[in-house]
Amino acid sequence: QSSVTLYGRINTTVESQKEGTADRKVVVANNSSRFGFKGTEDLGGGLKASFKLESGLNSDDGRAASTFWGRDAYVELGGSFGAVRLGNFTPESYFATADYVSMHNHDTGSSSDALYGGPFRSSNKIGYFTPTYNGFSASASVSAGEGQAGQEKLFDLAANYVGGPLHLGAGYSKEGDRSQIAVRGLYELGAFTFGGYYQRADDGAQNRNVYRASGMYTLGQSEFHVNYGATQGKGAFAAQGKTNQFTLGYNYNLSKRTKVYAYYTDVDAKLNSKDFSSLAAGIRHNF
Amino acid sequence: QSSVTLYGRINTTVESQKEGTADRKVVVANNSSRFGFKGTEDLGGGLKASFKLESGLNSDDGRAASTFWGRDAYVELGGSFGAVRLGNFTPESYFATADYVSMHNHDTGSSSDALYGGPFRSSNKIGYFTPTYNGFSASASVSAGEGQAGQEKLFDLAANYVGGPLHLGAGYSKEGDRSQIAVRGLYELGAFTFGGYYQRADDGAQNRNVYRASGMYTLGQSEFHVNYGATQGKGAFAAQGKTNQFTLGYNYNLSKRTKVYAYYTDVDAKLNSKDFSSLAAGIRHNF
Amino acid sequence: QSSVTLYGRINTTVESQKEGTADRKVVVANNSSRFGFKGTEDLGGGLKASFKLESGLNSDDGRAASTFWGRDAYVELGGSFGAVRLGNFTPESYFATADYVSMHNHDTGSSSDALYGGPFRSSNKIGYFTPTYNGFSASASVSAGEGQAGQEKLFDLAANYVGGPLHLGAGYSKEGDRSQIAVRGLYELGAFTFGGYYQRADDGAQNRNVYRASGMYTLGQSEFHVNYGATQGKGAFAAQGKTNQFTLGYNYNLSKRTKVYAYYTDVDAKLNSKDFSSLAAGIRHNF
Structure with missing residues (x-):
């Protein structure tokens, strides 16, 4: 009667890390491993119901994420009108921008994007997703404040366009007087893929710019990656200092599921205590 | 080798709620969402072994239930003699009474039965379930006190009868000098279904009566529901005040699994701070 | 696309327990129940990727293990060279020794081995497993200290040999100046199986010997078990006193999966407060 799909990803690295002025150390680290259940029911007349439950887990020490189904816990009704989604789900503005260009390791672990930020919330949301039309799709969601102190309604908007080799996206989120807006592009040129985004974040008093560029060269089962990001800020953001992040990566795809x-x-941060570097090797297995 | 069924329910609402004298607020709410694993093994000779693990989850913000497998975590041996069950499982006295007549939303969320109560426990139980004979079945369980302070053996009895359109049930539970007893009836009359229960709860010093009536009218894929309950109490129960609960509901079944x-x-409570109302709309999807 | 196996074990007992001088009490108890997900992907050329996520659960009261995926959370790459495993996994030195001879109830619950011990850790590990060659296999792993106070690198070695009715094993683990080493044998003689191990544990200042012998007689679906262990120690270990553990067991296998x-x-401990006895009956169901 049931046709639930059980899926997930285990992504684990061995790393030599250096944080601030502390001694370099060897760690076994998790890179956003997760498992989930999902399913879709055809309701007839073009209508369908679906759900997703997705749980983060620490593949290095076995702990579950602090919010067990914090990655996703939603139910959705879809049709020709698009889809309406209720519950807990990852902000679409993130998928449309920072996640999209973080090609070398899916924006996870010690080489994940340390600069992109903003007012984000996954919980207590109502979302609407347009159908895809001529390569264009968009979504809007609002997370209820629920009368909790220090928490307001949070709005999230995202748009995506795919036209041949060109992929464009934009994301916007806002809670009270805090907001962020970002635009992203990605272009496929033979064996090369180039991506980048620009984000402007406002903490209500000051604002900050984040720049990110990434590139991938594919040769057989091999991928060569480079990823660079930098910030430029005012006020409190400036005190945090201009931060650069640089990553060189190599992936060898044993299969579509495993690399x-x-x-x-x-x-490289203005505050030395925030400096960080890591040399890592790992296995990523999708199931 | 294994034939485990993965099943569950996501049930999420958007509600406009008012509690006591606080401001009305919009919330996205969970209505007893859950997932589970279950399976049965045929041991031959009419004997079978089965198990169930069922976990509550918050479909609004992704948290797991505080006791992860708190809904069910049991192993069972069944045959012509009935079944013996060991572990953690929901009281049968509840299923036989309050749950049975709460037709509009499975006794979950903000419109769940706020009045039914008693000494209940799911953990550390041994239960016996009779076979069904001429529509009649019954169960008895005891939850071990395990020598823990303030905790005694808890007994739970339930009985059910189904004869054509007539459904009857009764439940009883007792821990020390606290107890509750309830009787329930439900009758199907064409497109109409009528249900109700009467419960008498004793907190060891005083007692309280709870009355509940519910009705459903089915028209094609639509269901129209009404549900009313009231309390009458003595002593501390009287100080809590007479409480009424009234619900009007409408369900549209998109399929057997999705509405x-x-x-x-x-x-409506004697103490204004206990007053509550909600206007809700939701999606329930079984998988 | 995915071919994940969902598996597990529910193992629950009803027991009459006596601890120290406290009153005898009835409890419903969990015996290392668990569930898990596992899968293997054939990568071609003799290479394969696999993963395992295994979670302990309390089948008596429904709580999950405090570390949710604490039993196992790993990814592995295997081939003709053996296998490399990353993440969180149970020490192989334990499986090769104490676990192997605990035949009556898989070294779980109130009759589990109370004497075997040592420096063990499951988290943040890199392990290598040899292929099996002429019945011989071995493994080595190291758990990273990760610069945490009071935690050093932990090494774990295990070896196993199976030659017809003869099964041999050894395990060694070491963290700083704490270590344990154990050797194990098991022999099948018709309907009889005899097993035993000897362990020497060193806490850095003193050491302790642990002896364990077990026997099983199989008759049709019935198994008759006896298990005896004892300690002999110096220094702080001597103050803990010589401890004996004795178990008589009977299993009736309803199937390969269910007993x-x-x-x-x-x-029987030197300190009366550590004395413990239990008379237990239970159901174990694998799925």
Whole structure:
């Protein structure tokens, strides 16, 4: 009677990390491993119901995420009108921008994007997703404040366009006087893929710019990656200092589901205590 | 080798709620969403082994239930003699009475039965379930006190009868000098279904009566629901005040597994701070 | 696309337990129940990727293990060279010794081995497993200290040999100046199986010897078990006192997956408060 799909990803690295002025150390690290259940029911007349439950887990020490179904816990009704989604789900503005260009390791672990930020919330949301029309799709969601102190309604908007080799996206989110807006592009040119985004975040008093560029060169089962990001800020953001992040990566795809990989990532911050670098090697297995 | 069934329910509403004298607020709410694993093994000779693990989850914000497998975590041996069950499982006295007549939304969420109560426990139980004979079945369980302070053995008895359109049930539970007993009836009359229960709860010093009546009218894929309950109490129960609960509901069944619905529920308490009302719309999807 | 296996075990007992000088009490108890997901992907060329997520659960009261995926959370790459495993997994030195001879109830619950011990850790590990060659296999793993106070690198070694009726094993683990080493044998002689291990544990200042012998007699679907262990120690270990553990067990296999069983176990310690005995009956169901 039931046709639930059980899926997930285990992504684990061995790393030599250096944080601030502390001694370099060897760690076994998790890179956003997760498992989930999902399913779709055809209701006839073009209508369908679907759900998703997705749970983060620490593939290094076995702990579950602090919010067990924090990645996704939603039910959705879809049709020719698009889809309406209720519950807990990852902001679409993130998928449309920062996630899209983080090609070397899916924006996870020690080489994940340390700069992109903003007012984000997954919980207590109502979302609407347009159908895809001529390569264009968009979504809007609002997360209820629910009368909790210090929490307001949070709005999230995202748009995506795919036209041949050109992929464009934009994301916007806002809670009270805090907001962020970002635009993203990605272009496929033979064996090369180039991507980047620009984000402007406002904490209500000051604002900050984030720039990110990434590139991938594919050769057989191998991928060569480079990823660079930088910030420019005012006020409190300036005190945090201009931060650069640089990553070189190599992936070897054993199959569509499984890769082994290595990368070197370096976060260079104005405050030395925020400096970070890691040389990592890992296995990523999708199931 | 294994033949485990993965099943569950996501049930999420958007509601406009008012509690006591606080401001009305919009919330996205969970209505007893859950997932589970279950399976049965045929042991031959009419004997079978089965198990169930069922976990509550918050479909609004992704949190797991505080006791992860708190809904069910049991192993069972069944045969012509009935079944013996060991572990953690929901009291049968509840299923036989309050749950049975709460037709509009499965006794979940903001319109769940706010009045039915008693000494209940799911953990550390041994249960016996009779076979069904001429529509009649019964069960008895005891939850071990395990020598823990303030905790005694808890007994739970339930009985059910189904004869054509007539459904009857009764439940009883007792821990020390606290107890509750309830009787329930439900009758199907064409497109109409009528149900109700009467419960008498004793907190060891005083007692309280709870009355509940519910009705459903089915028209094609639509269901129209009404549900009313009231309390009458002595001593401390009287100080809590007579409480009424009234719910009007509408369900539209998109399929056997999926419905969209709306309801208005109102709890009118003697203490204004306990007043509650909600206007809700939601999606329930079984998988 | 995915071919994940969902598996597990529910193992629950009803017991009459006596601890120290406290009153005898009836409890419903969990015996290392668990569920898990696992899968293997054939990568071609003799290479394969696999993963395992295994979670302990309390089948008596429904709580999940405090570390949700604490039993196992790993990804592995295997081939003719053996296998490399990353993440969180149970020490192989334990499986090769204490677990192997605990035949009556899989070294779980109130009759589990109360004497075997040592420096063990499951988290943040890199392991290598040899292929099996002429019945011989071995493994080595190291758990990263990750610069955490009071935690050093932990090494774990295990070896196993199976030659007809003869099964041999050894395990060694070491963290700083704490270590344990154990050797194990098991022999099948018709309807009889005999097993035992000897362990020497060193806490850095003193050491302790642990002896364990177990026997099983199989008759049709019935198994008759006896299990005896004892300690001998110096220094702080001597203050803990010589401890004996004795268990008599009976299993009735309803199928390969399901058994009912009973046992009596008695831990006799130098300190009376550590004395423990239990008369237990239970159901174990694998799925």
